[in-house]
Amino acid sequence: MKRIVALLVLIVLLVTVSACVGNEQFDLDSETEIVVGLEAAYAPFNWSTPVSSRYALPLDGQPGVYVDGFDVVMASLIAEELGLELVIKAVDWDGLIPALLAGEIDLIIAGMSPTAERAQTVAFSNEYFRSEQVMVVSTTGAYANATSLSSFSGARVVAQLGTLQDGLIDQIPSVNHLEPLDSYGLLGTAVASNAADAFIAELPVAQSMVAANSNLKIIQFTGTNGFTVSDEDVIVSVALRQEDELLLAAINAALATISTVERNQIMADALQRQPQE
Amino acid sequence: MNLFISLPPKDEFINTILYLIEQYSGFFIRGVLITLLLSVVGTVGGFILSLFLTVLRTQEIDERRDSLMTKVLKKTGHIFSSIYITVFRGTPMIVQAMIFYYGIAPLRLSFWTPLVAGLTVVTLNTTAYIAEVIRSGINGIDKGQMEAARSTGFSRSQAMFLIIFPQAIRNSLPAIGNEFIVNLKDTAVLSVIGVFDLFRATQSATSSNFRIVEGFFIAALIYLLLTYLTGKAVSALENKKPLKRVKANA
Numbered sequence: 001m002k003r004i005v006a007l008l009v010l011i012v013l014l015v016t017v018s019a020c021v022g023n024e025q026f027d028l029d030s031e032t033e034i035v036v037g038l039e040a041a042y043a044p045f046n047w048s049t050p051v052s053s054r055y056a057l058p059l060d061g062q063p064g065v066y067v068d069g070f071d072v073v074m075a076s077l078i079a080e081e082l083g084l085e086l087v088i089k090a091v092d093w094d095g096l097i098p099a100l101l102a103g104e105i106d107l108i109i110a111g112m113s114p115t116a117e118r119a120q121t122v123a124f125s126n127e128y129f130r131s132e133q134v135m136v137v138s139t140t141g142a143y144a145n146a147t148s149l150s151s152f153s154g155a156r157v158v159a160q161l162g163t164l165q166d167g168l169i170d171q172i173p174s175v176n177h178l179e180p181l182d183s184y185g186l187l188g189t190a191v192a193s194n195a196a197d198a199f200i201a202e203l204p205v206a207q208s209m210v211a212a213n214s215n216l217k218i219i220q221f222t223g224t225n226g227f228t229v230s231d232e233d234v235i236v237s238v239a240l241r242q243e244d245e246l247l248l249a250a251i252n253a254a255l256a257t258i259s260t261v262e263r264n265q266i267m268a269d270a271l272q273r274q275p276q277e
Numbered sequence: 278m279n280l281f282i283s284l285p286p287k288d289e290f291i292n293t294i295l296y297l298i299e300q301y302s303g304f305f306i307r308g309v310l311i312t313l314l315l316s317v318v319g320t321v322g323g324f325i326l327s328l329f330l331t332v333l334r335t336q337e338i339d340e341r342r343d344s345l346m347t348k349v350l351k352k353t354g355h356i357f358s359s360i361y362i363t364v365f366r367g368t369p370m371i372v373q374a375m376i377f378y379y380g381i382a383p384l385r386l387s388f389w390t391p392l393v394a395g396l397t398v399v400t401l402n403t404t405a406y407i408a409e410v411i412r413s414g415i416n417g418i419d420k421g422q423m424e425a426a427r428s429t430g431f432s433r434s435q436a437m438f439l440i441i442f443p444q445a446i447r448n449s450l451p452a453i454g455n456e457f458i459v460n461l462k463d464t465a466v467l468s469v470i471g472v473f474d475l476f477r478a479t480q481s482a483t484s485s486n487f488r489i490v491e492g493f494f495i496a497a498l499i500y501l502l503l504t505y506l507t508g509k510a511v512s513a514l515e516n517k518k519p520l521k522r523v524k525a526n527a
Contacts, residue, residue: 065481069485095469275283
């Protein structure tokens with residue numbers, strides 16, 4: 001019985017110690033480095049590679065393993081803006097929030113969406129990426145000058161199997177919802193060969209496809225002319241400890257220096273660097 | 278020289294495997310080395326620590342001769358070892374890894390890396406299992422041996438260390454070898470705290486191309502090779518002749 005009590009006391013002590021350590025705010029003036037956690041296994045946001053490059057940074061504590069992707073570029077830009085040295089640690093998805101709370105890492109930049117559930121435990125910055133849903137059509141087709149979803153009334157629209165985009169098709173009035181296809185390569189072929197009138201994609205994906213195929217064209221929507229999506233499905237944010245309010249402000253300020261166009265370009269470049277078939 | 282400039286199409290299973298091996302051999306080699314390190318350190322370290330645990334567990338309290346202090350110490354040792362074994366055998370290693378790594382991480386000890394935490398957890402975990410193995414080894418030794426030793430003038434601890442333990446350990450060796458095989462496979466769960474073992478190496482190798490099945494097929498072959506070879510070594514150990522029985526002369 002006494003030992004159980006002693007054990008409990010030890011546990012309480014340990015928890016208290018960790019709580020105390022956790023209460024210190026991240027000090028932007030005295031800290032020299034910032035530790036970012038990500039999975040290193042969530043392309044195109046972050047992935048591992050054995051080759052070092054301008055974009056692929058070394059993973060902390062894992063010699064010979066480098067990490068590349070959209071998150072890595074954004075993390076470098078943020079660290080540069082804050083004047084801190086960037087250290088990147090690979091942490092399992094489920095371990096990211098515990099590692100943040102334990103002080104193992106200072107930020108999660110891992111393609112994480114700021115859900116209400118997660119926001120109870122951690123703080124989130126403003127979004128650092130919003131995937132814009134666009135339509136891709138043939139430059140010579142009937143929809144080349146469409147401006148809103150209602151212009152696509154009656155069109156044959158297709159998307160990739162099992163994606164958010166496939167679910168969005170039905171928002172188009174009296175649409176002809178085609179059987180979803182396996183890859184974006186097939187979607188491009190379908191539209192180029194007039195087997196479909198349009199497909200839905202995230203902007204960076206659409207950009208990289210249009211770059212490779214001059215017969216295709218992107219239709220972007222303004223205001224309420226486009227698809228209705230919930231933020232949780234399309235935005236990602238930096239997660240940090242709730243007490244790090246100063247750091248949160250600094251990160252939001254750093255993010256404000258990177259325009260949407262730049263972000264989309266960084267994402268398109270990351271998609272290009274991913275191994276291609 | 279590169280055999281594959283680009284990722285082979287999805288339906289080319291063999292080519293994808295060759296591509297992964299070519300591009301990510303560094304990951305796989307590193308993963309195998311870390312997995313071996315975890316298993317060797319875990320098993321050897323667990324064996325050594327389990328001896329202490331076994332000593333704590335097998336000591337008997339002599340009601341008449343032991344001082345109060347000795348009795349308390351022995352009793353504490355007893356309780357400690359049984360709690361230890363119950364806790365470490367009764368919880369999954371993946372849970373232990375989470376508690377140890379993230380429980381100690383807030384202290385910001387610079388040496389407390391995922392690998393060190395992984396080595397610690399696998400060692401502590403294996404200790405509990407090997408302690409049970411050795412205990413059953415001790416139970417398998419005829420009680421008459423202890424009685425004979427005591428009657429010929431050995432003290433209890435002399436008899437334990439010189440006569441019972443050596444035989445019990447020798448008989449337990451194959452089971453300890455099996456623990457090593459178990460460790461080769463089970464250390465995969467330590468990837469959850471970021472240890473770059475074979476499992477995580479494979480995850481990393483497939484992180485940008487999503488050829489999960491092909492990647493883990495390679496991992497399966499490597500695990501199989503490791504466990505097969507170790508299994509052979511263990512059965513060679515098993516087939517060795519048991520210790521010669523000394524015939525008692527009446």
